Amino acid sequence: MDRLTIPDEHIEGGIRRTVIDARAVRKEAMTIYWALKKYEDTGLTPEEIMDGELLTGWIPVSxxxxxxxxxxxxxxxxxxxxxxxxxxxWFAHKDDYYTEESEWRELADYEKVIAWRKHDPYSLED
Known part of the structure; x- marks a missing residue:
């Protein structure tokens, strides 16, 4: 997320606050409002936001x-x-099958899985 505020500057013995131009703040007020609204509409906590999989459902294999x-x-x-x-x-987990390690089935030699998400059997997209 792009930063919407000006960070304080830490100096010896305290903090120096940046002087803010009120006209510039008014100009950007709606940008700040819509960014906050977008966050609040997710219904997620900051900790959940930091975990990208909750936003998209996709989990990188890495x-x-x-x-x-x-x-x-x-x-x-x-x-x-x-x-x-x-x-x-199909993903075969090593604890469920007679394989030494977990593996993605049905892949060609030149294919690799880079991200995954839980399959919804009732979804029309899959």
Missing amino acids: ERLPDESDYYCVTIENTETGDRIEQTI
């Missing part, structure tokens, strides 16, 4: 893999062309 075997909506990148597609595929 952060973590699913905790259980199931179908998941995934973003697949073609490592040869760089193209990306969304698809629903």
